[in-house]
Amino acid sequence: MRDMLRYLFKPSSNDPEAIKSAYYESVGPTRVTMILAFLAAVIFLTLTFVYPAYFGGTTVLYHQICYVWLLAVVLIWMFGINHAMKDFETRYRTVYVLNHFMGISLYLWVVSLVIVNSLARGTLDTTLFMTVALVVPLCVYFNPIAYVIIALLSNAAMASFMFYMVSNGAIEPNELANFTIFSVFQVVMGIIMSYTRFRLNEQLVTAERQRKEIVMLNKSQNSFFSNMSHEIRTPINTIIGLNEMILREDVSEEVVEDAVNIKAAGKLLLSLINDILDMSKFQSGSMQLLIEPYHTGDMLSDIVGMLWIRAKDKKLDFTVDVSPDIPAELVGDEVRIKQILINVINNAIKYTKEGSVSLTVQCEMKEDKTCNMIYMVTDTGIGIKSEDIPYLFSAFKRVDETATKHIEGTGLGLSIVKQLVDLMGGKITVNSVYKKGSTFIIEIPQRVEREGSVGNYDFAKAGSTTGRKKEYLPKFEAPQARILVVDDNEANLMVVSKLLRDTKVRIDTASSGVEALRKTLNIKYDVIFMDHLMPEMDGIECRRQIKDQTGGRCRESAIVILTANADEENRALYARENFDGYLAKPVSGEALENELYNHLPKEIVKITGNRSEIAEESISWMKGAKKRKSIVITTESVADLSPEIIEKYGIAVLPHKVHTEEGIFKDGKEIETLGVLKYMEDPNHIVLPQGPTVREVEEFFAKQLSYSNNIVHISISSKIEHSGYKPALDASKSFDNVFVIDSAHLSSGQGLLAIEACRMAEAGLTPEEIIKDLEVVKKKIHTSFIVDNLDFLARAGQVGNGTANIVKSLMVRPILVLRKGKMGVGMSYFGSREKAWKAYISSVLNRGASIDTRVLFVTYVGINKHDLDWIREQIEKRMHFDEIYFKQASPAIAVNCGAGTFGLLYMEK
Numbered sequence: 001m002r003d004m005l006r007y008l009f010k011p012s013s014n015d016p017e018a019i020k021s022a023y024y025e026s027v028g029p030t031r032v033t034m035i036l037a038f039l040a041a042v043i044f045l046t047l048t049f050v051y052p053a054y055f056g057g058t059t060v061l062y063h064q065i066c067y068v069w070l071l072a073v074v075l076i077w078m079f080g081i082n083h084a085m086k087d088f089e090t091r092y093r094t095v096y097v098l099n100h101f102m103g104i105s106l107y108l109w110v111v112s113l114v115i116v117n118s119l120a121r122g123t124l125d126t127t128l129f130m131t132v133a134l135v136v137p138l139c140v141y142f143n144p145i146a147y148v149i150i151a152l153l154s155n156a157a158m159a160s161f162m163f164y165m166v167s168n169g170a171i172e173p174n175e176l177a178n179f180t181i182f183s184v185f186q187v188v189m190g191i192i193m194s195y196t197r198f199r200l201n202e203q204l205v206t207a208e209r210q211r212k213e214i215v216m217l218n219k220s221q222n223s224f225f226s227n228m229s230h231e232i233r234t235p236i237n238t239i240i241g242l243n244e245m246i247l248r249e250d251v252s253e254e255v256v257e258d259a260v261n262i263k264a265a266g267k268l269l270l271s272l273i274n275d276i277l278d279m280s281k282f283q284s285g286s287m288q289l290l291i292e293p294y295h296t297g298d299m300l301s302d303i304v305g306m307l308w309i310r311a312k313d314k315k316l317d318f319t320v321d322v323s324p325d326i327p328a329e330l331v332g333d334e335v336r337i338k339q340i341l342i343n344v345i346n347n348a349i350k351y352t353k354e355g356s357v358s359l360t361v362q363c364e365m366k367e368d369k370t371c372n373m374i375y376m377v378t379d380t381g382i383g384i385k386s387e388d389i390p391y392l393f394s395a396f397k398r399v400d401e402t403a404t405k406h407i408e409g410t411g412l413g414l415s416i417v418k419q420l421v422d423l424m425g426g427k428i429t430v431n432s433v434y435k436k437g438s439t440f441i442i443e444i445p446q447r448v449e450r451e452g453s454v455g456n457y458d459f460a461k462a463g464s465t466t467g468r469k470k471e472y473l474p475k476f477e478a479p480q481a482r483i484l485v486v487d488d489n490e491a492n493l494m495v496v497s498k499l500l501r502d503t504k505v506r507i508d509t510a511s512s513g514v515e516a517l518r519k520t521l522n523i524k525y526d527v528i529f530m531d532h533l534m535p536e537m538d539g540i541e542c543r544r545q546i547k548d549q550t551g552g553r554c555r556e557s558a559i560v561i562l563t564a565n566a567d568e569e570n571r572a573l574y575a576r577e578n579f580d581g582y583l584a585k586p587v588s589g590e591a592l593e594n595e596l597y598n599h600l601p602k603e604i605v606k607i608t609g610n611r612s613e614i615a616e617e618s619i620s621w622m623k624g625a626k627k628r629k630s631i632v633i634t635t636e637s638v639a640d641l642s643p644e645i646i647e648k649y650g651i652a653v654l655p656h657k658v659h660t661e662e663g664i665f666k667d668g669k670e671i672e673t674l675g676v677l678k679y680m681e682d683p684n685h686i687v688l689p690q691g692p693t694v695r696e697v698e699e700f701f702a703k704q705l706s707y708s709n710n711i712v713h714i715s716i717s718s719k720i721e722h723s724g725y726k727p728a729l730d731a732s733k734s735f736d737n738v739f740v741i742d743s744a745h746l747s748s749g750q751g752l753l754a755i756e757a758c759r760m761a762e763a764g765l766t767p768e769e770i771i772k773d774l775e776v777v778k779k780k781i782h783t784s785f786i787v788d789n790l791d792f793l794a795r796a797g798q799v800g801n802g803t804a805n806i807v808k809s810l811m812v813r814p815i816l817v818l819r820k821g822k823m824g825v826g827m828s829y830f831g832s833r834e835k836a837w838k839a840y841i842s843s844v845l846n847r848g849a850s851i852d853t854r855v856l857f858v859t860y861v862g863i864n865k866h867d868l869d870w871i872r873e874q875i876e877k878r879m880h881f882d883e884i885y886f887k888q889a890s891p892a893i894a895v896n897c898g899a900g901t902f903g904l905l906y907m908e909k
Contacts, residue, residue: 027081027095030102033135034074041070059120066113073105100146103136107154115161124165126179129158130186137190144195151190155183233270233564237586240266241495244589248472248502260309270586289423290571293449294334296326300361300454303341310349317356318349324456326363327371329449336420337444341375343417344440348379355380355437366445375442384432392430393418417442473608474502475593480604482506482523483596484554486516486542487531487562492585496529496562499589500596513537513545520546520554527599528554529583532563532570539563540577558599562587575702576735578709631761631770632708634700636692636724638716639751640859640887649758654700654713656724656892657690689892691716691724697731701738710767711738714754714774718742719821722892739767741774744821747893748857748885748905749783755855756907777907780852783818784826785859785903786840788833815840816897833900838874844904845878852907856881861889862899871902 045067052060077098084094110132118124133154137147162179165171239262246259304320311318341359348357360376384392393414421428424444432438483505485496493509500507508523510516513534520528528546532539543559546552560581561574574582581595597605634652635641646653692700704711713732718725725742732738743750756777760770813836817826827843829836845851858871868886875884888894889901 027085030099031078031081034078034102037070038074038078041067041074045071055120059116062116063113063120066109066116069105069112070109073102073109077102103147104150106132106136107150111154111157111161114158118161118165118170122170124162124171124175126158126162126175126182130182133186134189137193144191147190148187151183151187155179155187159183233585235491236266236270237564238491238495240586240588241499245498248589266586289333289336291331291333293329293331296328296330297454299334299338303338303345304359306342307345307349310346311357314349314352316349316352316354319356319358320361321358322361322454323363324453326361326373326454327446327448328452328454330371330373331447331449332444333424336424340417340420340442340444341377343414344375344377344442347414348377348381348438348440352379352381352437369448371446371448373444373446375444376439377442378437378439380437383434383436383438384430385434389430389432393428472502474504476597476605476607477502477504478596478600478605479504479506481526481596481600482508483527483529484508484510484516484519484523484525485529485562486510486513486534486539487529488512488534489531492531496587496592499587499592503593503596505596505600513539513542516542517545517549517552520557521549521552524553525557526601526604527596528557528559529562530559530579532561532565532574540573543577543579560595560599572699572702575705578705629708631710631712631767632704633712633714633754633757633761634704635714635750635754636716637890638689638724638746638892639714639754640748640857640889640893641751641754642885642887645751645755645885649755651754651758652700652704654692654697654724654728656692656722656890658688658891658895689722689895691722692727694727694730697724697727698734701731701735705735705737709737711735712757712761712767712770713738713740714743714750714757715740716746716750717744717818717821719744720746720823737767739771741771741778742821744778745781745783745818746823747783747785747889747903748859748887749781749818751857752781752855752905752907753778780908781905782844782908783903783905784844785816785897785901786813786829786837787816787897788813788900813840816903834870837871837902841871841874841904842878844906845875847908850908851879852909853880854882855906856884857905858884858886858902859889859893859905860886860902861894861897863902875904 045064048055048060048064048067055063080094080098084091084098110129114124114126114129117128133151159176159179162171162176166173166176243259243262243266247256247263251259300320300322304318308318345357345359357377357379360378362374362376364372364374366372418428421442421444426442426444428443429441430438431441483500485493485507487493487496487509488511490511493511497507497509508519508525510519514537516528516530519525530539530543534542537545539561546554546557546559549555558580560583561579562583562585563570563574564585571582580599583591583595629650632650632652634654637653637655639653641651641653645651701711701713713728715725715728716723725740728740732740741753743753745753753774757770757774760773765773812828812830813833814828815826816823818824829839856875858868858875860868860871863871872884872886875881889897894901
């Protein structure tokens with residue numbers, strides 16, 4: 001019997017996730033059904049007491065029992081579902097059991113009630129039974145077999161009773177026939193609906209499982225490519241490093257030429273590896289840019305120097321025309337821009353048999369210190385057929401293969417170029433005449449770092465001298481310095497030792513983390529170059545142990561990661577682990593010397609080369625690492641702090657985002673408040689605020705940790721929709737020295753808490769002490785706003801349209817108040833705007849002596865200067881503040897309240 005019941009009530013799906021999904025879907029409609037059943041039971045139970053004669057007089061007690069029964073079933077199920085929903089992941093079986101219990105109970109109840117009704121009235125009405133029989137499969141998930149059996153048994157019970165009524169002449173025989181037809185229809189419909197809904201959820205779960213499998217496959221693929229990149233970079237490091245040593249020696253011109261060719265080929269091979277790794281990142285959606293300042297002239301010189309030899313080998317003319325007004329320093333991803341240009345120019349050289357290849361660089365200056373960099377690559381090669389141009393940027397597909405089958409290449413280059421250009425917000429176009437040549441035009445927006453231009457520089461001449469030997473001279477000597485190089489690869493140890501040999505530093509090597517720990521215990525090293533991936537103990541763990549080593553002599557030494565892991569994710573990892581510098585293999589002697597110089601005590605360094613040639617900051621790494629702050633206070637753009645306050649206290653700001661039909665924009669950086677308000681004048685335009693993702697917050701924290709030892713992050717209230725608190729809290733779990741606090745406020749109320757945190761940090765409090773004190777302070781901050789109407793909140797879905805229309809029609813100006821982290825409507829003022837504003841200001845400032853008069857924030861949205869002056873006048877009439885900051889609310893705040901909103905935000909003493 002037990003096995004039969006288990007079989008009958010076994011879920012139709014074998015997938016627990018499908019069962020979970022199915023029963024979670026059933027909760028909503030079943031709750032509605034239960035509420036209606038509860039109300040009906042209460043009403044009819046009341047009627048049995050008020051009009052007992054209507055219920056058959058003598059049978060009224062049976063009616064009352066039936067309705068009490070229904071009430072009991074409904075209450076048991078409601079309590080059960082509320083219990084399950086508190087922890088659905090572990091309690092979903094409760095819903096599963098209750099669904100069957102409720103279904104069976106409803107069938108028994110309706111059969112009993114129909115029988116009682118028929119006995120009381122002398123006639124049989126099957127309407128109620130049919131209604132319930134149809135509603136049960138609509139609202140309750142059953143195992144289809146269990147449902148069929150329950151439906152058949154209940155229908156058989158009804159049919160038996162109807163047969164009894166027919167034999168007594170109470171009903172006509174055709175009603176029994178009609179009921180039989182309904183029973184067949186009801187069972188078939190129930191089976192189809194129950195099974196279909198279960199199958200639909202199974203398909204959804206299967207799709208989700210497949211998505212997860214694809215994600216895992218992408219991760220495995222990325223891991224493979226990353227490992228492949230790491231493994232290939234290691235021998236390339238040896239080739240390029242030792243080749244550089246050859247170029248330093250007094251060798252023949254033929255050897256020099258061969259070494260220069262090896263150097264160029266090594267760089268191109270490295271570029272190819274980067275292409276393969278980048279393609280895997282694009283496919284998994286994990287590609288990100290590394291935005292840093294760079295020198296435009298140096299970047300172009302590197303590109304020309306790398307590709308000049310290839311053009312020369314094919315006897316092609318390679319011309320470079322760079323407009324002298326190009327900004328000397330730009331901000332962007334220099335590595336990716338190089339990758340784009342190298343791919344396009346290399347393709348031009350590859351597909352050109354004779355003639356020329358040219359690079360033309362121009363720029364169009366825009367507003368706000370931005371410029372549109374335009375790179376044009378023109379060749380006289382085989383060109384592209386017009387019908388092939390749409391496929392030009394497809395990965396692995398090579399157009400016109402009959403003409404290009406003898407040309408080497410992976411087919412990845414232009415696909416990666418297109419995706420990188422798109423990622424940078426630029427565009428790439430192609431003009432080509434088949435058999436005549438092609439021109440690629442690449443436009444990439446960049447921010448100008450500082451004034452100045454590259455001027456008249458002959459890049460072509462610089463490229464033509466690439467193959468000549470350059471006299472090597474070390475930039476400095478430091479015979480008193482002692483460094484340690486840790487790497488499990490002997491060739492890498494040899495390369496670093498030889499590249500730094502002429503600086504006269506004392507170089508020790510260790511082939512494992514364990515050996516490094518033994519040496520650092522007794523020897524003081526000024527700088528340690530550490531590999532990451534090593535057996536037994538990796539570089540990250542080795543660094544931790546060196547820093548914590550009891551009695552160790554290198555606890556304060558600079559440790560630079562020197563690794564073949566060159567992607568952004570690992571760079572962020574090394575920043576989180578507080579490495580003092582970063583170098584990627586293959587590494588050049590110049591980069592090694594620059595990095596070493598940055599970390600050596602200057603009193604033991606003797607400059608031998610040109611001082612201006614030595615980088616004052618670590619190469620593409622942590623600027624200002626030597627000036628690390630103990631604690632940095634960070635917050636979000638929705639804190640509505642003025643630029644002067646941000647600069648005064650050194651607050652780092654994490655941008656929220658604004659989601660429009662035109663795209664997603666960074667709050668305050670890529671979109672401004674007035675622009676949002678103008679956009680939202682069209683009622684059909686929907687604008688929604690959007691918090692940062694966990695990954696974005698992780699990268700933000702990693703960047704800040706390159707300047708500081710600890711972070712105290714002040715987040716917007718966790719109870720506000722689209723809050724950044726949860727992503728910040730999740731991101732902080734990747735760091736040991738990041739502390740996140742829920743401000744329980746928004747806008748400048750959150751900003752006030754950030755200012756208090758800065759004052760505490762300046763006073764020398766620890767992060768733990770700051771967090772403890774801020775929990776007290778945030779209860780003293782008052783955040784409120786007066787809004788003209790609730791239209792914007794209605795558009796954001798935070799209040800109903802009906803409520804918003806009523807408020808507007810009555811000329812009500814509500815006050816939005818933040819209490820315990822939640823935004824609610826407080827008092828409301830009627831009448832004109834001026835009257836309402838004056839009443840609001842008076843009510844806020846009536847606390848008098850309890851208000852901290854050091855700072856008052858007036859945060860507003862879309863209010864003109866005349867009205868702001870009037871607000872200041874009204875405030876100063878009532879109370880004096882040392883500082884009154886007027887701050888336009890960020891776009892992410894403005895989209896919820898609209899123009900004509902302002903708030904007075906202050907703190908109690």
